[in-house]
Amino acid sequence: MNETASQNAEEFGFKPGDIVQEWLWDDDVDDSIREKIENLTGEDLVDEDYDSAVDGVILWWRDGDDEDELSDTIVDAYAVVGNDGPLWVLTPKPGRPGAASSSTVQSAAKTAGMNAATPLTVSPDWNGIRLRAFGKGR
Numbered sequence: 001m002n003e004t005a006s007q008n009a010e011e012f013g014f015k016p017g018d019i020v021q022e023w024l025w026d027d028d029v030d031d032s033i034r035e036k037i038e039n040l041t042g043e044d045l046v047d048e049d050y051d052s053a054v055d056g057v058i059l060w061w062r063d064g065d066d067e068d069e070l071s072d073t074i075v076d077a078y079a080v081v082g083n084d085g086p087l088w089v090l091t092p093k094p095g096r097p098g099a100a101s102s103s104t105v106q107s108a109a110k111t112a113g114m115n116a117a118t119p120l121t122v123s124p125d126w127n128g129i130r131l132r133a134f135g136k137g138r
Helices: 033-043 067-081 102-111
Strands: 022-023 056-060 085-091 114-116 126-133
Touching: 022 033, 022 067, 056 067, 067 085, 067 102, 067 126, 085 102, 102 114, 102 126
Parallel strands: 022 056, 056 085
Antiparallel strands: 085 126, 114 126
């Protein structure tokens, strides 16, 4: 993915027509990532109160947020995205305010029954970590 993710939102695994749910939005998120996903899918991002199945999830998470809360949020997000939909945890990159250790995300993912991929650069200030349920392909 490298630095092209914000320019090529399809590298997140989303497709035109997909409904992508956004969790833990705050005013520090990278709007360029959000816009690229919306432009690719042709759909507005929906928030965590959306009550139907979705095709993918992005979850913004920062250091200082409770790791147990992250595990719970991953479980909740996975319940609406289903087995094959992309689920991404986006964290500020090292050295940025709110930067989270990838090991913290990996630990929360493991607690939630998920595997966490290696962090990838998704924008100048944010990394993305794709999660998959144990036993799913890489």
